Amino acid sequence: MPNKTFFWFFLPTGLAMILFIGLPIISTGIQSFYAQHDQVVKEVKKCDPFGCTVSIVVDQEATSILRDEKPLGKFNGFGTYIDRNHLAIEQISDFWKETDTFGEFINQVTNLPFYKALLFTLTYCLFVTPNVLLLGFIIALSLNAISRKIRGPLIFGTILPMIVTPLVGSLVLFWMIDAEGIIGANLQLMMEDPYLSLKSSRTLTWITIIIYGIWHHSPFAFVVFYAALQTVPQEPVEAAIIDGASRYQRIRHIVLPHIYPVVTFVALISLMDNFRVFEPIIGFSAEGSAQSLSWLIYDNLVNEEVILFGSAAATSMMTIIGIAILLAPVLIRTWKEFRTAR
C-alpha cells in the first residue's frame, strides 16, 4: 500500500491514539513536576486593651487568585517523587539509621504509602498470575475431555466471571463473603468465632482479593488454552499412547511444548492486567488494609479539598515505569526477532 493511502486510512485512529493516549502520558509527565500551591498566609495584627497579638491566617482571596493564575501549581521538580507519599528517600535513610534489625527496617518502609501499595500490587501479581495459568489449564484439559454435545453451556458458565466488570464481580463475591453473607456467616459458625470477618485482618483481606483475582482471570486463561488445545496434532499423541506414555507424560512432553507460546502470551496479558488491580479494592471496601498503586492514584484524584494532580501524576509515572519493566523482556525479544527476520 502506498504511504499516502496508508496515511489517510490510518489518520483517524492514529489521531485518536496520539491525542488521547500519547498526549495524556506527556501531560501526566508534566503535571508530576508541579505541586498544588501552598495557601497564602498573611499576618494579622489584632489589638485590644491588653496589648497586640500577631496571628497568621490564610489569605483566601490571594490563594484563589494564585490558583487561577497558575492552575497547574508551583514548579516542584522531582520534589513530589521523593516526598513522603512517594519514594520517601529521606524517611528511608532515617529508618536505615534508626532501626536495629533489617526486619524492622523493612517493616518501617512497607508502612510508607507508596511502598505499602507496591508491596500489595506485587504480591497480588505474584500469587494471581501463576494460579490463573494453572487453574485455566486444568479447566481447559477437563472440559476438553467432556462430550462435545454439552460443552457449549459449560463454556458459557465458565466464562461468566470474566465478562462482568471487576467492580460488579468483586461486589457479588463480597456480599457472600462478608460477615452478613452466606459464606461469611457459615465460616463464623464453623470456626466458632462470631467476630471473624473480612475486615478484621489484613491477611484475610489480601487472601480474599487474591482469590477474587484468580476467580476473575482464570476464564481468560481457560479460553486461550482451550483454543490452543484444539490445535494439538493427533499423531504424536497417538504414537505416545502406543509407546505406553502415561497421561501425565503425554501432557508434559507433547501438549505443553505445543502450547508453550500461548502460555507466555497469557502470562504476559494477565501480568499486565494484574499490575493495574484497582476495582476489587473498591468492591471489597478494602481500602483500609489493601492499597494498590492504581488505587493511590484514584484516591488522589477524588480528594475532597484539592485534587492532588501532582501527586497522582508522580504515582502514574512510576506505575508506567513499572509496566515498562514488565514489558521490556517481550519488547526486546520482538525487536531481536524483527532484526533477524530482516
Add this chain to the structure above:
Amino acid sequence: MEYGLDKRSNALRTFNTTFIIIWLLIACFPFIWTFWGSFKVRADFFSRADWWYAISAFNTLLETGGQFTSKAYSEAWTEGEFWKASRNTIIVTVFVVSISLFLGTLGAYALSRSTERYAFWILIAALIFRAMPHITLVSGYLFPFFELQIWGILPTTIVVLVAINQPFTLWLLYSFFKTVPKELDESALIDGCSYFQAFRYIIMPVMWPGVITAGLFSLMLAYNDFTVTALLLNQENHTMVPKIQSYLGTNQHEGNLMWAVSAVVSATAPLFMLVMFFQRQVISGLTTGAVKG
C-alpha cells in the same frame, strides 16, 4: 482431543466430572445467589441473625407479605435514577462501538496491507498503549479537561473510551484482515479500483465476522468501564457502573444496599444474554491474537 486409542479409567472420568461441577459452582453460584437475593429485603439478604433467612425469606414475608419482592428494583430504577444511568450507558455504548469500529477497520485494514516497516512499529506502539493502566491516563486527562471545560459530559467520555479501545481493536482486526486473502483486493486494484473502493466494495462485504467480534469487545469495554466513567463524568451523567458504586457510598439510607444489588443484576443480565448469543465470537476474539500470533 478425542484420542481413539485412549482408554480413560473410570476413576479419572469421575474425578474430571466432579472437578468441572465444582468449578462451575464456583463460577456461577455467586451470580445465581445475587439474583435470588435481589428479590429479598435487606434484612434477609444481609442478615445479621441467620443466613438461612435469605432462603426462608423470614423478613421479606413480614415486611411485604410475599416470598419475593421487587421493591429494590422499582426503587432503584425510579428513586435511585438508575433509568438515567442505563440511558447514559446505552448512549455511551452505541457511540463507542460504532466510532471505534469505523476507525478501527480503516486503520487495521491499512496495517494489514502495508509492507512498510513502520506498520510493525505502530503495532508495537499499540501494544504498549494497551498495557497502560487506564487510571494513569485519566490522571493525565483531568487537568486539561478542567481547563478546557469539557469535563463531565458524555461526548468527552465517548471519545476517550474510543481512543483507549483502539489498540485492542486494531490488533484484533489486524489479525482478522490478515486472514482475508490479499488477492481479493489486489485484483480489484488491477481492475482500476482505488484503495478506498476496494475496501468499500470488496473487503466490507466479507469483514463482518471479524467486525462482530471487535464490536463485542468494544461493547464490553464501554459497558463495563468504571475508571474512566467514574472520574470523567459528573453525577448527572454517570453510567451504570459508577452509579452502582454511588449506591454503596451512601449507607445511611436503608434501601441503598439493596438498590446496589438490584442494579448489579439489572446491569449484568443484558451482558450475559448478549454473550450467550455471541459466545462463539467472544471466544474466537480472545484466541485470534494468541493462537495465530
